[in-house]
Amino acid sequence: MLHKNLSINEAGHLTLAGMDTVELAKKYGTPLYLMDENRIRENCRIYIDAMRKYMGEGSRPIFASKACCFKRMYAIIAEMGMGTDIVSPGELYTANAAGFPMEKAFFHGNNKTDADIEYAINVGIGYFIVDNREELEAVNACALRHGVRQKILLRLTPGIDPHTQKKISTGKVDSKFGTAIETGQALELCKYALSLSGVDLEGFHCHIGSQIFDYYPFRDAAEIMLRFIRTLLDACGHEIRILNLGGGFGVRYVERDPVVDYESNIRGLAGEIQRICSELSIQQPDILMEPGRSIVADSGMTLYTVGSAKTITGYKSYVSIDGGMTDNIRYALYESDYTALLANRPADTADFCATIAGRCCESGDIIQEDVMLPRPMRGDTLAVLVTGAYNYSMASNYNRIPRPPVVMVRDGKDYIAVRKESYEDLCRNDM
Numbered sequence: 145m146l147h148k149n150l151s152i153n154e155a156g157h158l159t160l161a162g163m164d165t166v167e168l169a170k171k172y173g174t175p176l177y178l179m180d181e182n183r184i185r186e187n188c189r190i191y192i193d194a195m196r197k198y199m200g201e202g203s204r205p206i207f208a209s210k211a212c213c214f215k216r217m218y219a220i221i222a223e224m225g226m227g228t229d230i231v232s233p234g235e236l237y238t239a240n241a242a243g244f245p246m247e248k249a250f251f252h253g254n255n256k257t258d259a260d261i262e263y264a265i266n267v268g269i270g271y272f273i274v275d276n277r278e279e280l281e282a283v284n285a286c287a288l289r290h291g292v293r294q295k296i297l298l299r300l301t302p303g304i305d306p307h308t309q310k311k312i313s314t315g316k317v318d319s320k321f322g323t324a325i326e327t328g329q330a331l332e333l334c335k336y337a338l339s340l341s342g343v344d345l346e347g348f349h350c351h352i353g354s355q356i357f358d359y360y361p362f363r364d365a366a367e368i369m370l371r372f373i374r375t376l377l378d379a380c381g382h383e384i385r386i387l388n389l390g391g392g393f394g395v396r397y398v399e400r401d402p403v404v405d406y407e408s409n410i411r412g413l414a415g416e417i418q419r420i421c422s423e424l425s426i427q428q429p430d431i432l433m434e435p436g437r438s439i440v441a442d443s444g445m446t447l448y449t450v451g452s453a454k455t456i457t458g459y460k461s462y463v464s465i466d467g468g469m470t471d472n473i474r475y476a477l478y479e480s481d482y483t484a485l486l487a488n489r490p491a492d493t494a495d496f497c498a499t500i501a502g503r504c505c506e507s508g509d510i511i512q513e514d515v516m517l518p519r520p521m522r523g524d525t526l527a528v529l530v531t532g533a534y535n536y537s538m539a540s541n542y543n544r545i546p547r548p549p550v551v552m553v554r555d556g557k558d559y560i561a562v563r564k565e566s567y568e569d570l571c572r573n574d575m
């Protein structure tokens with residue numbers, strides 16, 4: 145199977161972490177997000193151990209929580225001893241409500257409002273990742289008002305194109321995020337930051353994109369960032385101690401995707417970073433990475449119930465499910481690949497080519513096109529695999545469809561991490 149937490153039991157049903165998915169669909173109803181808690185923890189462990197071992201004691205992963213954000217998720221990350229990224233006051237609120245240690249939180253985003261900044265400083269956020277000059281001024285002013293010195297990293301654009309999809313590529317010079325090194329604006333921003341007494345410039349951040357399957361783009365980004373660290377040292381005598389290389393290691397969604405060995409990629413990257421630092425005669429900064437997808441994606445799957453299989457004679461076939469773009473918008477947004485199968489009879493011959501369509505009033509409400517399935521029947525349970533990242537966190541209430549619950553499985557038990565939205569929930573704010 146695609147990942148090692150997937151299998152088929154004696155009943156011939158698909159299992160996740162040994163749990164019968166058809167039984168879980170019956171117990172909780174569909175659509176249903178399932179997540180394998182141990183798998184999340186194992187993914188965290190790989191990054192924590194490899195980064196410490198190969199990149200030094202202070203190097204560590206930070207969970208990019210936009211990939212999957214609810215209170216229980218922050219609690220798991222906190223239990224693993226990891227920090228987290230947040231990109232909005234809503235994520236910040238959720239982390240805080242879960243008791244997440246705020247000094248380990250990094251506040252991202254290309255447009256933080258004055259209210260956002262005030263809120264983050266009030267709760268004692270660890271770091272701001274400052275995007276631009278106006279934001280730097282606002283953070284400085286707010287810190288001075290509160291009588292604190294706020295730690296910051298500056299988000300810089302190294303000018304790298306990792307050749308991933310355009311919408312998830314973020315490190316190029318013309319990106320909406322960060323400040324460009326190439327144009328000289330980054331150096332100006334550093335000088336300005338160093339002149340302010342409300343902020344401490346501890347490090348630099350870059351994020352080049354997502355679904356990156358080997359470490360070479362990270363090495364290229366690291367080289368540019370480390371050279372810039374040298375430039376700043378020469379220009380201002382200021383030594384940068386933290387280099388955050390962002391997120392983006394890829395995940396296997398379909399059989400043709402490569403299997404990524406995170407540990408050996410981190411080892412390879414660490415070697416390159418050491419080499420570059422010694423060439424530049426600089427001390428190696430602590431390295432941070434921000435995995436999101438690769439922490440949670442393969443822990444998850446979504447279960448649906450089939451309503452109909454409709455063949456338009458001479459054209460194509462649709463299988464309709466009781467969810468869709470409201471719980472998984474990624475095909476509509478990016479034409480993302482997914483693997484689908486029938487959870488109640490995964491081993492049956494897959495000889496029916498179908499487009500999986502959701503229940504929204506949109507022709508674009510599609511989960512995947514042209515997938516091979518056993519001919520589906522009304523009542524079958526359809527599983528879409530590897531949905532732990534950017535599914536629940538991107539879910540919406542379009543067509544007033546309630547969000548599905550998130551059920552975690554762990555050590556042979558299942559529990560509700562996020563309850564199913566009710567119709568009352570949908571009307572809660574309506575006057």
Ligand SMILES: *Cc1c(COP(=O)(O)O)cnc(C)c1O
Pocket residue numbers: 208210211229252351353354355390391392393434435436437438533
């Ligand atoms: C989205 C994002 C990440 C996480 O990317 P993944 O592909 O999920 O690992 C990390 N850092 C920043 C700044 C991001 O925008």
